[in-house]
Amino acid sequence: xxxxxxxxRLRERKPLVHQITNYVVMNETANxxxxxxxxxxxxxxxxxxxxxxxxxxxxxLNIGTLSNHWIEAMVxxxxxxxxxxxxxxxxxxxxxATGYRTGAARRILDEVDVSVVRGNAGEVASLVGVAAEVRxxxxxxxxGDPAGLARHAALALGVVAxxxxxxxxxxxxxxxxxxxxxxxxxxxxxxxxxxxxxxxGCFLAVAPTPFDGAVQALVAFGVAGEDAxxxxxxxxxxxxxxxxxxxxxxxxxxxxxxxxx
Numbered sequence: 001x002x003x004x005x006x007x008x009r010l011r012e013r014k015p016l017v018h019q020i021t022n023y024v025v026m027n028e029t030a031n032x033x034x035x036x037x038x039x040x041x042x043x044x045x046x047x048x049x050x051x052x053x054x055x056x057x058x059x060x061l062n063i064g065t066l067s068n069h070w071i072e073a074m075v076x077x078x079x080x081x082x083x084x085x086x087x088x089x090x091x092x093x094x095x096x097a098t099g100y101r102t103g104a105a106r107r108i109l110d111e112v113d114v115s116v117v118r119g120n121a122g123e124v125a126s127l128v129g130v131a132a133e134v135r136x137x138x139x140x141x142x143x144g145d146p147a148g149l150a151r152h153a154a155l156a157l158g159v160v161a162x163x164x165x166x167x168x169x170x171x172x173x174x175x176x177x178x179x180x181x182x183x184x185x186x187x188x189x190x191x192x193x194x195x196x197x198x199x200x201g202c203f204l205a206v207a208p209t210p211f212d213g214a215v216q217a218l219v220a221f222g223v224a225g226e227d228a229x230x231x232x233x234x235x236x237x238x239x240x241x242x243x244x245x246x247x248x249x250x251x252x253x254x255x256x257x258x259x260x261x
Contacts, residue, residue: 022064096126181222
C-alpha cells in the first residue's frame with residue numbers, strides 16, 4: 001500500500017488517535033490530526049487511559065513535559081494498547097538531556113511493546129548509548145551517520161526507528177528508507193517534531209506495517225511542509241499554512257511527490 005492509498009484510507013476510516021502528549025503541543029498535534037483526517041483524543045488520566053486506548057487505532061506517547069503520574073499513565077496505556085493490538089508510537093522528547101527523561105523513555109521501551117520510536121538523532125542516540133548532545137529538548141550535535149543510527153536503534157530496541165532531520169531515516173533493522181521531503185522552515189516553529197510523531201500514529205492506524213506507516217507519515221508531513229513554506233512570510237504564517245497543507249494533501253499525487261530512497 002502506498003502513501004496515497006494510506007492517506008485515502010485514513011480519511012475514509014477516520015481512526016481515533018489517542019495521544020498522551022505534552023502541554024506545549026497539545027493544541028498543535030490535535031489540530032494536525034484533524035487536518036490530516038483522523039480524530040484526536042488527548043486523554044492522560046490513569047483512571048481512563050486503558051479504556052480510551054481500547055477505542056483507538058493508534059497510541060502516541062510523548063514525554064515532552066514529564067511528571068511521575070504521566071509516566072505511569074503512559075505505561076498503563078501502552079500495556080493496554082499491546083493487549084488490544086493497537087500500535088504504539090514513542091516520541092522520546094529531550095531524551096539525553098537529563099537522567100530522569102532518558103530513564104522514563106527507557107522504562108516505556110522496557111515495559112511496552114513500542115512499534116515506532118520517532119525522534120531526532122540526539123534523542124534516539126541517547127537511547128542506545130551513542131554519544132550525542134541534547135540541550136533542553138533539541139539535538140544540537142551531529143551523530144555522523146543517521147542512517148546507521150536508525151538501523152542500530154531498530155535492532156537494539158526492537159522497534160522501527162524513525163530518525164528525523166534534514167533527511168529522515170527509517171529502519172526496522174532489515175529494511176531502510178531515507179525521506180528527503182520537507183522544508184527548513186519546519187525547524188522554525190516549536191512542535192513540528194511532535195506533529196510528525198502524531199502523523200506517524202495516524203498512518204500506523206491504517207498502514208500494513210509499522211515500517212510502511214512510519215515512511216508514509218514522513219512523506220506526507222514533508223510534502224505538507226513544502227506546501228506550507230511556499231507562501232509563508234515567516235514562522236507565524238508557516239504555522240497556519242501547515243494545517244491547511246495537511247488538509248489539502250492529495251492522495252492521488254502524494255506518491256508522485258515522494259522523495260524516498
